[in-house]
Amino acid sequence: MNARTDQAPLPAHNLGDGKGDRLSDGLYNGLDAKVALSVRDLGWRCGDRAILSQVNLALPEGKMLGIIGPNGAGKSSLLRCLYRFLTPSSGEIQLFGQPIASLSARAFAREVAVVLQDTPQHFDMTTAQLVALGLTPHKAAFSMTTKADRLAVSQALKTVGLKDRASQTYASLSGGEKQRALIARAIVQQPKLLILDEPTNHLDIRYQIQILELLKALGITVVISIHDLNLASALCDQLLLLDQGHAVAQGSPKQVLSEAQIARVFGVCCQVAPHPQHGNPQINYFYGYHNSQPSTRRDDETSEIREETHVER
Numbered sequence: 196m197n198a199r200t201d202q203a204p205l206p207a208h209n210l211g212d213g214k215g216d217r218l219s220d221g222l223y224n225g226l227d228a229k230v231a232l233s234v235r236d237l238g239w240r241c242g243d244r245a246i247l248s249q250v251n252l253a254l255p256e257g258k259m260l261g262i263i264g265p266n267g268a269g270k271s272s273l274l275r276c277l278y279r280f281l282t283p284s285s286g287e288i289q290l291f292g293q294p295i296a297s298l299s300a301r302a303f304a305r306e307v308a309v310v311l312q313d314t315p316q317h318f319d320m321t322t323a324q325l326v327a328l329g330l331t332p333h334k335a336a337f338s339m340t341t342k343a344d345r346l347a348v349s350q351a352l353k354t355v356g357l358k359d360r361a362s363q364t365y366a367s368l369s370g371g372e373k374q375r376a377l378i379a380r381a382i383v384q385q386p387k388l389l390i391l392d393e394p395t396n397h398l399d400i401r402y403q404i405q406i407l408e409l410l411k412a413l414g415i416t417v418v419i420s421i422h423d424l425n426l427a428s429a430l431c432d433q434l435l436l437l438d439q440g441h442a443v444a445q446g447s448p449k450q451v452l453s454e455a456q457i458a459r460v461f462g463v464c465c466q467v468a469p470h471p472q473h474g475n476p477q478i479n480y481f482y483g484y485h486n487s488q489p490s491t492r493r494d495d496e497t498s499e500i501r502e503e504t505h506v507e508r
């Protein structure tokens with residue numbers, strides 16, 4: 196028997212076993228914001244293996260959602276379904292009420308921009324030329340570059356702080372600059388939804404903060420996968436916690452990032468306290484635990500983990 200099926204129902208923001216819970220039916224009811232992205236009972240199987248199972252989410256327009264979870268939890272697979280690289284085995288994804296499967300490739304490219312974690316190295320083009328690629332979904336074939344196009348590129352470069360790098364080759368940019376150039380390309384695309392797979396990977400802490408603050412400041416609907424829970428807590432409006440392909444919690448950082456939840460899903464012991472600046476959870480990890488089995492730990496085992504680590508609280 197699957198160990199997940201015999202758990203008691205969890206609170207509204209806590210999706211528990213991810214089987215049959217309808218977060219999107221309840222969490223945003225009564226809010227004025229339009230739902231930009233809605234995912235219903237999404238599943239993706241690879242052969243016999245269920246990689247994603249009954250994932251539900253509802254993201255209001257203009258909000259930033261962080262997808263978090265351990266290695267192999269299904270974060271990238273979920274994003275791939277969202278940007279149509281993968282076709283879900285079950286369920287439906289809607290963008291502003293329209294099933295994304297019903298959009299033409301061109302319409303989808305106008306609405307959704309994607310920034311992947313592996314930045315291409317082979318581009319023999321300037322930063323401005325790379326950014327201008329974002330205009331492609333809006334232009335007719337063989338159309339000329341207009342003054343408005345050049346202005347859009349220049350504005351986007353300014354937004355990401357790369358105006359001085361416009362004529363520098365993309366290949367010669369630093370890692371953080373490359374990441375910002377790719378975000379500038381997404382900005383000129385003027386998407387309704389921006390999807391980024393681990394946009395802060397390999398960046399130093401300054402760029403990590405800068406890029407997430409930049410994304411937040413754009414004011415569009417953003418979905419990112421992210422490993423750094425403290426960064427996610429500080430800068431994401433909503434978090435979706437995935438564990439073995441199941442959405443086990445969604446809500447504000449305060450709702451999702453509890454000590455028990457982190458212990459249960461990541462198998463680590465931590466103390467969660469309000470951050471002195473923004474008040475969202477700040478996680479302090481404890482060391483010296485051993486034999487933690489992610490995803491198999493029950494809530495009532497959290498105190499046992501603390502005892503194992505001999506932490507005075």
Ligand SMILES: Nc1ncnc2c1ncn2[C@@H]1O[C@H](COP(=O)(O)OP(=O)(O)OP(=O)(O)O)[C@@H](O)[C@H]1O
Pocket residue numbers: 241246264265266267268269270271272273
């Ligand atoms: N095309 C595929 N074929 C077989 N298995 C796959 C495929 N794509 C993903 N998986 C498996 O699905 C699981 C989830 O992978 P995914 O990359 O979505 O996880 P993730 O949460 O993004 O992990 P990480 O944090 O390590 O990047 C993994 O066990 C992975 O091996």
